[in-house]
Amino acid sequence: MAPKLGILAGGGELPARLATAVRGAGREVFIVAFEGQTDPATVVGFDHLWSRLGAAGSIIDRLRGEGVGELVFAGPVRRPSLTELMPDWRTTKFLMRVGTRALGDDGLLRAVARELEDEGFRVVGLHDFLGELLTVAGPAGSRLPDEQAERDIARGVEVALELGRLDVGQGCVVQQGIVLAVEAVEGTDAMLDRVGALRRPGGGGVLVKVRKPQQDARLDLPTIGTTTVEKAAAAGLVGIAVQVGGSLTVDRAAVGELADRLGLFVVGIEVTR
DSSP states (O other): OOOEEEEEEOSSSHHHHHHHHHHHTTOOEEEEEETTTSOGGGGTTSOEEEEOTTOHHHHHHHHHHTTEEEEEEESOOOOOOHHHHOOOHHHHHHHHHHTGGGOOHHHHHHHHHHHHHHTTOEEEOGGGTOGGGBOOSEESSSOOOOHHHHHHHHHHHHHHHHHHHTTSOSEEEEETTEEEEEOOTTOHHHHHHHHGGGOOSSSOOEEEEOOOTTOOTTSOOOEEOHHHHHHHHHTTOOEEEEETTSSEETTHHHHHHHHHHHTOEEEEEOOOO
């Protein structure tokens, strides 16, 4: 029998979707929800612990007490300041050891995963349970990028890969070959909220999201959903391109239908690193 699965739950709908799917498959689930990060609706009906991010000692002790054998990261987590973190002694030792000021989000997540594995847990990927969310090739709806959009996608992939190598972000917006915005700590939604005011005269504008070249595929894959489509449309973009097999598309059918209705393309692209 598979061991109890612990879900380290960030924001959004993915943690609840994962918990429901895993329990539906007959496996026990325990959720660690983080104050100020996790949607309270995520834990309804599930055994869970509410904790601050900096309470590593009590989190690990509780996971052991619950008999958790495997852990999965699900949903985005906003990176807190040290003041917000309020680290306990175990977290403080970890921070001193890894020197997090020099780490981007991916580097920090990989360090956390190594720490958890050193504590005896096995870290697994969300897509091991929700493989249907992995982005596939081609359009999610009926629309396809035109020649200008294809050029912008190619430029966006180039830029996003460099951002990823520096462990800065996973995406960017390109219009007519000009990089309008790059994703950093604010995340995709906030980037799209500000990019509308930066658009150039004329048409076009594409959001491109790819996995960081060095990224552990178990941790924080680029993700899009209907909210991404809504925000891209509100920003005046013509489409979204995301990496095949290296990103997640939540509710692909709904994404395609909404994109068609709002006049955008959403397409899965192969990325050569």
